[in-house]
Amino acid sequence: MIAREMFEEFKARFGPLIDRADLPSDRRLYVFVDRSAVKYVCQHIFRELDARYVITIGADDRPFSGKFLVAHNFAFDKDHLLCSVLTQLPADDPKIDSITEMVPAASWAEREMRDLVGIEPVGHRYLKRLVLPDGWPENNHPLRKDVPWNAVPVEFDPDREFSFDEPPEGCTVVPFGPFHPTLDEPAHFRLYVEGEMVRGCEYRGFMVHRGIEKLAESVMSYNDIPMLAERICGICGCVHNVAYVQAVEEAAALKPPPRAEYIRTIMLELERLHSHLLWTGLACHILGFDTLFMQSFRIREPIMWIAEKISGNRKTYALCVIGGVRWNITPEVKTELRQTLDKLETEWRAVVSAVSKDRNIQKRTWGVGVADKDLVKEAGLIGPVARAAGVDIDCRRDHPYAAYDRVEFDVITEQGGDVWSRLLVRMKEVFESIRIIRQCLDKMEVGPLQLQISDELPIGRMGLSSVEAPRGESHHFVITGENNRPRRWRVRAPTYQNLQAVPRMIKDQQIADMTISLGSIDPCFSCTDRLETIDLRSGVTRVWSQEELLKLTRAKKV
Amino acid sequence: MSLVSKLEEVLVCLKAGRVTLPYPAQAQPLPENFRGRPIFDATKCIGCAGCANNCPAREILVFDVCQEVRILQYLGRRCTYCGRCADVCPEKAITMSQEFENGTDAIGDLGQRLELFMSTCQRCGRCFKGPSVLEDLKMKGYRSDDLQNERWIYRSRSFLEEDKTVDDIQIELD
Structure with missing residues (x-):
């Protein structure tokens, strides 16, 4: 179903409740609905049309339209359509019906919207602080336009402790993190443990939320932000870089030159290669199998070198600017890249053949951290976690961007839904990535790297972009604005959705399996500020x- | 079954052998276009401030101290070595060097400060970069207000050791 047909259906069903709609292409749909109808439209989309929930965005639009803006984004993966349900709220009454009851995956996003923009989700059952520290004053919402980017409110009390929930009766609390040997970045889980079994947990993260979105919206300019976006994640930086640039390009209706699209694809796949190898190593490390940890990192190293050769840096490629890419792939690098890939393929085949029959790993991962199809749907899980549960979604195929519509590859799925399946999915995806890069090298056209942009980018346009990161779909939403910078830029990193399902994944499991269950979603979080x-x-x-x-x-x- | 896979894993390790480099003694060679610490060339810089306007980390400041002197200050503290400054520089005065071992305990160590001597346009009164040092030398009886290139200025001995502007020549003071 293309955007127009989808819109016709909405119109037939909700008629007068739809204020207006914007259909920039067959694959994008923006529907502005009345405040009272949001709940029902979202329920219809999520339950009856079986869409995947992506993210909820709250924006302070008061300086421009005098209203607050809320957008619920959904993805119709089979129809290759991204849909945004938007609502405007009056400035003096920023309240909207919560959709968490129908769409459980929206829980965090709504809590974040309440913290940062001050839009109240009415009917949300668990409105605890998510992003802001507990000492932050109640009436200060940093993402509002009247709050300066560097302001710390005078009432802020940095020493205030987090307030945790009461554990259920009969359970002991075992703190996991903020600093834990198996977490590469700190996050805090309070596990409720009964004997050896985990019965539930509470998560507290966002401890050093860096305020990247606010910084971009108030200080930086269009071509500065890609370098900032890259630093959202230490492993999948290029993904955010490309996703942001694509969102702006979509908003401004710019089409990058074909060669730039191929180079983006190659760099994204190089990133997936090194990320998957890194994850396999870390997963083995968590399981106590350090030999393979070392070998994965050894096999990964030549990829870092070739990336350094192309972009000038091992990890932060600083690849994109609006309308193109900055680095070229020369014929010499091309030959070297092919050789690197050949070597990687043989070496990785040997590792996969060894690991896929290793009983030690199997016994630690079979039936552990299970996320079944239901959980994938309810919590909006994505990436290898969803594919390991047999849900066939992949943004590269479903919402093609860059040059993915011009290459052939298979989407790897497994049926188990456990950590073992995720391991298999990731190990097999390495071969698909190699295949994609080879095709790109063959098909890459000669041409310019960047688009010549002579006019200012249009103001007030919206752009969506979904990019398949190694961990899942990374989703960026941009509203273009004045002063050469976006008005609103919302980043939904893949871990944002996947982490919400961890409490369900570790429930009724042995406490010793907690580490690998958490590790299996390939988490990416931030750190804390305290020491005892x-x-x-x-x-x-x-x-x-x-x-x-x-x-x-x-x-x-x- | 498991034994076979263990043997395969042993084979993977044995085949690889030892790959670790004895790092500080021997480093992995850097590629040509490696983006290390940016180096600013005062002789090429025309003080247009394009780098300052495009720096994502806001690490380059440009300001005028008087009509004739423009200062370009690279702070180098939170620079991410993205290379945007080198990209936009019209005179190619910025090179991304091969330096990456930049650990330091003094915050100003990585910074750079260029003092650019600007000429004044007689029509509009705005600053522009005068001729380069080389061109200056070619001119007969060139003006001696270019202090940075003036080699025969009296300086006390205590001042000399720290002074970077005259360190390329040997002055025998006794």
């Missing part, structure tokens, strides 16, 4: 506050 020291002689516990720690680290002599 215990004097062993006196047994006195001392909690260091953030200020004391800063003083300590900044002092010349410790």
Whole structure:
């Protein structure tokens, strides 16, 4: 079904409740609906039309239209359609019906919208703080346009402790994180444990939320933001870089030259290669199998070198600017890339053949951290987690971008839904990525790398972009604006959805399986600001506050 | 079954052998277009401030201290080495060097400060970059207000050791 047919259907069903619609292409649909109808439209889309929930975006549009804006984004993967349900809310009454009851996956996004923009989701059952620290004043919403980007409210109390929920009766609390040997980045899980079994957990993250969106919306300019977007993630940086640029290009109706599209595809696949190899290594490390951890990293290294040769840096490629790419792939690099891929393929085949029969790994991962098809639908899971549960979704095929519509590849699926299936999916995807890069190298056309942009980008247009990161779909939403910078830029990283399902995945499992279950979604989170020291002689516990720690680290002599 | 896979894994390891480099002694060679610390060339810079306008990290500042002197200051503290400055520079005065071992405990170590001597347009009164040092030398009786290239200025001994502007020549003071 293309956008027009979808819109006709909405019109037939909801008629007068739809204010207006925007159909920039067959694959995008923006429907503005009345505030009272949001709940029903979203229910219809999510349940009856069986769409996948992507993200909810709250925006402060008061300086421009005098209203708040809320967008619920959905993806129709089989129809290759991304749909956004938008609502305008009056400035003096920013309240909207919560859709979490119908679409459980929207829970975090609605809580975030309440924290950062101050739009109240009415009817949400668990409105605890998600992003902002507990000491942040209740009436200060950083993403509103009247709040300066660098302002810290005077009422902010950095020493206030997080308030945790009461554990269920009969359960012991086992804190997991913020610092834990198997977490590469800190996050805090409070596990409710009964004997050896995990019965539930509470998650507290976002401890050093970096405010990247606010910075982009108020300080930076269109071509600066790709370099910032790249730093959202330490592993899939290029994904965010490309996704942002594509969203702006879509909003401004720019089409990058074909050679640029091929180069983007190659770099994205190189990134997937090194990310999957890294993940396989880390998963083995979590399971205590360090031999393979070392071997994965050894096999991965030549990919980092070839990326460095193309872009000038191992990891932060700084690849895109609006309308093109910055680095060319020369014939010499092309030959070298082919050789690297050949070597990688043989080596990886040997590893896969060994690992796929390894009983030790199988016993640790079979039936562990199961996310079945229902959970995938309810929690909006994406990427290898969804594909391991037999849900056949992949943005590269479903919402083609860059040059993915010109290459052939298979979407790998498994049926188990457990950690083992995710391991298989990732290991097999490496071969597909190699296949894609080879085709790109063959098909790459000669031509310019960048579009010549002479006019200013149009104001107030919307753009969506979904890019398949190694961990799942990374979704960017952009509203273009004045002063050479976007008005609103919302990033939905894949872990945002996948992490919400972790409590369900680890429920009724052994506590020892927690680490690999969490590791299997390939999480990406942020860190915290506290440290506890215990004097062993006196047994006195001392909690260091953030200020004391800063003083300590900044002092010349410790 | 498991034994076979263990043997295969052993084979993977044995085949690879030892690959770790003894790093500080021997480094992996860098590719040609490696993006290391940007180096600013004062002789090529015309003070247009294109780099300052395009720096995502806002690490380059350009300001005038008087009608004739424009300062370009590269702070180098949170620079991400993205290379946008080198991209947009019309005079190719910025090169992304091969330097990556930039660990330091002094915050100003990586910064660079260019003092650009600007000429004044007699019509509009705005600054523009005068002729380069080489062109200056070619001119007969060139003006000696270019302090950076003036080699026979009296300086006290204590000042000399730190002074970068005259370190390319040996002055015997006794």
